[in-house]
Amino acid sequence: ETGVTQTPRHLVMGMTNKKSLKCEQHLGHNAMYWYKQSAKKPLELMFVYNFKEQTENNSVPSRFSPECPNSSHLFLHLHTLQPEDSALYLCASSLRLAADNEQFFGPGTRLTVL
Amino acid sequence: AQSVTQPDIHITVSEGASLELRCNYSYGATPYLFWYVQSPGQGLQLLLKYFSGDTLVQGIKGFEAEFKRSQSSFNLRKPSVHWSDAAEYFCAVGAQSNYQLIWGAGTKLIIKP
Numbered sequence: 001e002t003g004v005t006q007t008p009r010h011l012v013m014g015m016t017n018k019k020s021l022k023c024e025q026h027l028g029h030n031a032m033y034w035y036k037q038s039a040k041k042p043l044e045l046m047f048v049y050n051f052k053e054q055t056e057n058n059s060v061p062s063r064f065s066p067e068c069p070n071s072s073h074l075f076l077h078l079h080t081l082q083p084e085d086s087a088l089y090l091c092a093s094s095l096r097l098a099a100d101n102e103q104f105f106g107p108g109t110r111l112t113v114l
Numbered sequence: 115a116q117s118v119t120q121p122d123i124h125i126t127v128s129e130g131a132s133l134e135l136r137c138n139y140s141y142g143a144t145p146y147l148f149w150y151v152q153s154p155g156q157g158l159q160l161l162l163k164y165f166s167g168d169t170l171v172q173g174i175k176g177f178e179a180e181f182k183r184s185q186s187s188f189n190l191r192k193p194s195v196h197w198s199d200a201a202e203y204f205c206a207v208g209a210q211s212n213y214q215l216i217w218g219a220g221t222k223l224i225i226k227p
Contacts, residue, residue: 004157031213040123042217043204056214090157099146099208099215100165105157 004106023074023091031097037088120218137205
């Protein structure tokens with residue numbers, strides 16, 4: 001596998017379920033990001049990790065819990081979500097945590113909360 | 115407030131015709147400017163970027179964009195579109211002082227055969 005991969009690609013869950021999204025980058029990058037993409041809205045940055053350390057949590061509800069065990073892997077643990085959390089969740093990585101660094105995106109996980 | 119506006123939610127263009135997608139921004143610092151493309155079922159891919167220098171930048175897939183400081187714009191152009199260009203296009207702005215990008219809401223490009 002090359003680039004940024006995300007699993008699963010699609011996920012349907014009830015509001016009481018617990019599930020996890022996985023992201024893996026094979027690019028040797030040091031920064032990783034979780035974004036939420038909703039139709040007709042700008043991308044919302046949720047979490048940022050730099051060298052495995054969380055550097056950003058953009059007021060994301062605690063029902064979303066990120067984990068970064070190493071620079072190549074990023075997880076988003078989901079618990080007691082709401083229907084408005086249905087969206088495409090994108091993972092991205094960049095070599096350095098800087099605005100001039102290209103971000104490489106995975107294909108996303110399409111999440112539906114029933 | 116910092117913001118990026120892509121005025122057109124959808125644009126329909128005939129195959130072979132020229133294309134211009136608009137992006138306007140409001141940003142206090144000297145901006146870094148980006149265009150990303152998202153094909154159906156895929157993540158975003160960088161088309162081109164502007165940091166400084168020549169205000170006309172060339173990108174991948176035959177795209178170019180022009181930075182106009184006086185108009186706070188960074189419009190994306192292509193002289194002749196192909197059916198494979200059908201996708202959603204996102205403009206984003208950043209700065210040296212802040213790694214977070216400000217994103218536009220996207221423009222969906224539809225290609226008529």
